[in-house]
Amino acid sequence: MESALAPLDCLLPAAALRACADGGANRLYHVTEGSQDSFLPDYISGDFDSIQPEVKEYYKVKGCELIETMDQDLTDFTKCLQILQKKIEKKGLQVDVIVTLGGLEGRFDHIMASVNTLFHATKIMPLPVIVIQECSLIYLLQPGKHKLHVDTGLEGDWCGLIPVGNPCESVTTTGLKWNLTNQMLKFGTLVSTSNTYDNSGIVTIETDKPLLWTMSIKI
């Protein structure tokens, strides 16, 4: 069965649940300067080694839930997803996708950790998880067929398919400028970067192994 998603649909309102992973709360606090109380997260989780004390205090006083997670084998991002899944189940929320803001810039090991969390996410929750920062989006495609709607009008001009954790023996696509037909994607052999669309508004991807979709967002 094919999965279908319009990756940039989420940039239109509105979120069912909002969370910060540790220092993500600092970012939220500063980007909402002057009206922080109109942008209160449902919870902040993590080992709290990055959140600034005054930020933590602010949100605590405002009634946001603070959930300390001490497991050092998992990143704050991964732990935040675990909590999110529990809350979605508990509240019986109708959710189509998890949108993560941040994680694709800065320390290279953190960027790779964000990608790794997408692999872990498939075991944590059934929902698609996308990560967005600045003009980049990433989304991990599981083996099988996928249909991506790329006609929100917010799509930028590049996209790509990255066999980040493993080679993909057979990938077939439609809707791209440079499509693949049962081709292998593998680091050192072929990685699809600086690809673009054929204006049909739909991209289909069939892959035999997990494959990372990446695309640009108009900013």
Next chain:
Amino acid sequence: MESALAPLDCLLPAGNLKFCLLILNQPINKGHFHCLWSKAALRACADGGANRLYHVTEGSQDSFLPDYISGDFDSIQPEVKEYYKVKVDVIVTLGGLEGRFDHIMASVNTLFHATKIMPLPVIVIQECSLIYLLQPGKHKLHVDTGLEGDWCGLIPVGNPCESVTTTGLKWNLTNQMLKFGTLVSTSNTYDNSGIVTIETDKPLLWTMSIKI
């Protein structure tokens, strides 16, 4: 508006101009050479210009190594090419680890292709991050320059690594598998020995921070 230049400023020991030196395949005036060489920001040879450099610096060639030699290599003498080739230890690339995600991945992919292009290690640096692709086998990394930041990692980009063993890290591995979705070593750090050893059965990306 008029442009202004003092053409011979570059030959003055106390001159102000910042210049790059390009050596062509012509006889070299020793006096000019030494003054220009000492003050140049970058020094390059075009093909047979490397022969000229090699000969004018006879006896102390290793104190006068060009930043690069380019050309179709039909003029450079084989022994001169060999001499300068073995004097280069590593290729350093600046940039490529920030911005568009597909470009970051393309930089990593180039490290895989680089092993087929050249025998030298290629490292990529941007801001506080460095990446370096380790081929299958044993590696020793000296991490005691004083410029090392506080994090490092081992990323099985492109393929799982069935068996990785390390020393010198805070969280070492012993014949462990590194694989996306299973275990990826990020936010690791050093044990203060100043040396990290890594043995891997498949290509494995080393990443580390630089103090800025």
